[in-house]
Amino acid sequence: MKLKLRIWRQSDAAAKGKMVAYELDDVSEDASFLEMLDVLNERLIGEGDDPVAFDHDCREGICGSCSLVIDGQPHGPQGATTTCQLHMRKFKDGDSIDIEPWRAGAFPVIKDLVVDRSAFDRIIQAGGYISAPTGTAPDAHAAPIPKQDADAAFSAAACIGCGACVAACPNGSGMLFMAAKVAHLGLVPQGQPERATRVLGMVAAHDQAGFGGCTNAGECAAACPKEIGLDVIGRLNRDFRKAATRAA
Amino acid sequence: MSIDYFREGEPVADAKAPAGPINERWEKRRFSGRLVNPANRRKLRVIVVGTGLAGASAAATLGELGYRVANYCFQDSARRAHSIAAQGGINAAKNYRNDGDSVHRLFYDTVKGGDFRSRESNVHRLAEVSTEIIDQCVAQGVPFAREYGGLLDNRSFGGAQVSRTFYARGQTGQQLLLGAYQALQRQVAAGTVDLHTRHEMLELVIVDGKARGIIVRDLVTGEISTELADAVVLATGGYGNVYFLSTNAMGCNVTAGWRAHRKGAYFANPCYTQIHPTCIPQSGEHQSKLTLMSESLRNDGRVWVPKAKGDDRHPADIPEAERDYYLERRYPAFGNLVPRDIASRAAKIVCDEGHGVGPGGLGVYLDFADAIARLGKPAVEAKYGNLFDMYERITGENPYERPMRIYPAVHYTMGGLWVDYDLSSNIPGLFVSGEANFSDHGANRLGASALMQGLSDGYFVLPNTISDYLADGPFEALDESHEAVRAARQAVDDRIAFFLGNEGDRTVDSFHRELGKIMWEYCGMERTDEGLRKAIGLIRDLKAEFYKRVKVTGKAEGLNQELEKAGRVADFFELGELMCIDALHRTESCGGHFRAESQTEDGEAKRDDEHFSYVAAWEYGEDAPVLHKESLVFEYVKPTQRSYK
Amino acid sequence: MAVSGVLMVLFIVAHMAGNLHIFEGREEMNAYAAGLRSFGEPLLPHESLLWVLRIGLVASIVVHIWTALVLTARAHRARPVKYAHRHKSRGESPNAFYVMRWGGIVIVLFVVWHLLDLTWRTVNPVKDIHDAYGAVVATFDPSRWPVTVFYLLALVALGFHLRHGIWSAVQTIAGPDTKWRKRTQAIALAVAVVIVVGFAVVPLSVTFGLVE
Ligand SMILES: Cc1cc2nc3c(=O)[nH]c(=O)nc-3n(C[C@H](O)[C@H](O)[C@H](O)COP(=O)(O)OP(=O)(O)OC[C@H]3O[C@@H](n4cnc5c(N)ncnc54)[C@H](O)[C@@H]3O)c2cc1C
Ligand code: HEM
């Protein structure tokens, strides 16, 4: 099929980029969205142009590298699907497609469609873990966990740290990402001792990193490829209120 | 064997594994190994390259112990290391099911599964440590699947007859890696680990015969810098991408390992490649990678092809009588659960005979109709829902209604840098862990045992063994002016300058694709003397053309993904050639390495223990590689012809 | 934000209820208005209750607008570059962000006019502050239909504001699980509708002569 693309080109962090138009012929509808970009890049290199830079690695929807805003939707039109898992059969011959990077103050553009998401790592450093030094662990069966809790913890832990929630949030908030981790660790017994310090630390790091505040706009959950729900934000709010009042 | 391909050198041996009863060796080694007192640890710097299961667990644990750790990965976050993609599960000899499992059985299964080409001591240690891994991960909050009683669930996986595989839905690797990643971030916050993401190691620095540092490129700024230390750990993963199409992530590469190999580190068993039987078939030329469908699907799915050649009816229209459930037919005892190498070759055979389904007849059916009838759709959905969704996204077909089409794909590389029992390479101070080393899987890796090995190496083995080496440190101070350091750095600059300066007209990918086709054709599921010799010629020609015609756009400063790829593909050429030479010299069949010349009358792999019961450790040589043999002794598991009938 | 919002919700509900006295006729309505003023007399000074309300209310509005401005400013810093292709809302609370920001502004404008109109009577023909009834009837006189239309528009804005606002406040304060979140959203919608209708009947019935 034929496509008209408009892609954000920005040579480096300092440069001020712009949308650039490209036409692409005979794209296979079995190709993935990123394979479509591979084809474009092969052509650009052939013509001596700089290929479009974009993050990607596993191309299986699990590493969280790929990060394209397609026609205004982070990860594109298909629900619960990462960019790398999006396939061209979702588009029609002759479509024009706009491709932009995640837009967030906390995610500055490095080049073209590649952004710096290290702010997420800093949020985790601020408490997104359970302190369990190697070798100190009791037997795995020491603390049984009700299946519902284990499953709920897993669903929250399924977050791939892609940042689509931030890209979708009108407030540029990292709330869903942060809340998913708070919920995961708060749902397992091993996570209880650090529950209060964790939520306080992570929220502080989140605000510090320049993410916006959450006003429950709910766009994040709709964009999340792993279907993390707004309930984790509720949990975070609850934990935060408890922790904050105890601290005060 | 024709001298022009390689020379044979002195044998090597693993000097570190203690003698004595196998179940006491690890204990013994830990006791005999020297310790570093906590005050001195702060004076010792360790570089860990890689943040996958093997790297992150090692970096975090070394940091906890008080060493000063520098940790590197090329992804934008440590959490994105390729380990994240592992689906099926991780083995551990917990015997929670009381179904007769034990450390010894896991040890036995792994040695046998490796087709008697791995070291008994290493494998036994792996089986011992496996139980601690599960405890450690649960303590970190890894949300393993659980039963209604709240206890951990297990499943049988990858050719095991006991249920010893722990899993977290279809995302086990992700959950284990996030556990290690979070432990790592905790150390970063504590200041014991400085983590450098989007950095690629391009050279190893060796001073006075010791590994003392690495040269890295900051992938964002393009800046080249030097990191010096008392020891270097490579946990840089597998090299399956030499085949271009594989289930590995796009960035997986051999550069770190290959640079070390060129500096003298032995590369062991490069030809041992695992071809995974259950992957989604290629759909066209645009294909950039192949997607694995977790092996756990084989627990409930039945593999079949139409009995009639080229039968292109809709699978539902093909009556039972006209279907060939070839795995169940050929391997009654294990049926659809035979080990990967066996299942893959069986699929290749039926497709070569013309029974294959889908584009190009390169596919077989994996059918869930029976499972859905037996367990009900909800149960099947609960177990495999996310995998079925993934399949539908990629193929546009609904596996609840139409059997999946699967075909084997390159998945894992058992070969890697040679290491001894301490995970030390033959270069003092250079340690190698995880998929990057060759250690524990012999000629074929059993399902759910790579995660086990990565974490065993990183959490429990390396932090213990490395102290014996570091006890001699800190080694004499170094700075960038040292001529060995300058030379290493110069080599990196020259290489980058070459690629950017080359007046070429062909893209890096086009070369990588072509190399991959050669490797898959001649060094894939079935290898022959003639084919391998041909491949070596083709690779050499293609490599020459690569250096003449490769075109790399952009500049050295700043993010340049083409430049990154060029360096990796350049190393793949040299690795690919060595793989073919290794495959050529090993005229037996074993595990993932199937030589058409060496098979039983009913087409099974035929080992030649008399001549090939050794590890092939290759030393780099400008003219030709040098083969060092490490002979394998089996005191506990007597080699037998593997049979899963 | 949530707290001030909730306080205002309470006021609004009371206020709406109060307004409905109008259907009991001039005397009752004015008596009620007077009652509000003389509440607790002679123990408490004149209009004390009303002043308590007013102070609480003004405080809420100030806090509310202030936090609104802070959040908005933060949002701008957190998304310095806008998307070239406008993001289509797919969330549970469609376009909540814009509804809240723009709706809020409409509400401010409305309240200002409303005070000039029915509290201070600056723009109202009936200057006798003891005749709230007359004032209301006068302000929604068919001849002044644009006023009525403006009131109705403001009510719609308020309705949307509350539809998101109420569950948003609950989500912020209580953090319900999915089941309860869905319920809160339904309740919020119901409350919003009741309030809009409850308010709207007054101007409408005046304009269409059900009340003179
Ligand atoms: C699709 C798939 C499914 C799998 N499923 C299972 C399973 O169910 N069970 C199981 O046991 N095994 C499974 N495996 C195998 C297993 O996942 C891997 O073998 C294992 O995770 C490898 O871990 P690692 O830490 O050794 O390497 P990786 O996780 O690959 O990490 C490599 C690290 O090294 C870094 N790196 C590499 N080169 C450089 C360089 N030059 N400079 C700087 N950094 C570098 C990378 O950034 C990365 O951080 C699966 C593999 C695949 C591909
Ligand atoms: C005075 C003018 C007003 C302005 C400028 C304003 C603005 C806002 C804004 C910007 C928010 C953002 C938070 C969000 O998006 O959820 C908000 C929330 C809210 N508003 Fe208002 N608003 C006004 C009046 C009111 C009134 C009169 C009420 C009640 C009758 C009200 C009730 C609420 C509630 C309940 C919330 C939700 C608080 C939360 O999200 O926790 N607002 N308002």
Ligand code: HEM
């Ligand atoms: C459309 C229907 C409405 C009618 C008929 C109405 C009527 C009145 C009347 C008669 C008064 C004067 C009370 C008195 O001074 O005795 C008043 C005051 C007031 N109204 Fe309304 N109102 C309406 C809607 C609203 C809305 C939607 C809001 C808020 C968003 C609002 C906010 C106020 C405020 C803040 C006051 C001042 C209260 C005080 O004196 O302290 N009104 N209203």
Ligand code: SF4
């Ligand atoms: S919450 Fe969802 S959208 Fe946000 S980072 Fe995690 S996976 Fe991505």
Ligand code: F3S
């Ligand atoms: S979209 Fe943004 S406002 Fe909160 S609910 Fe999601 S983070």
Ligand code: FES
């Ligand atoms: S590339 Fe890994 S999630 Fe898309």
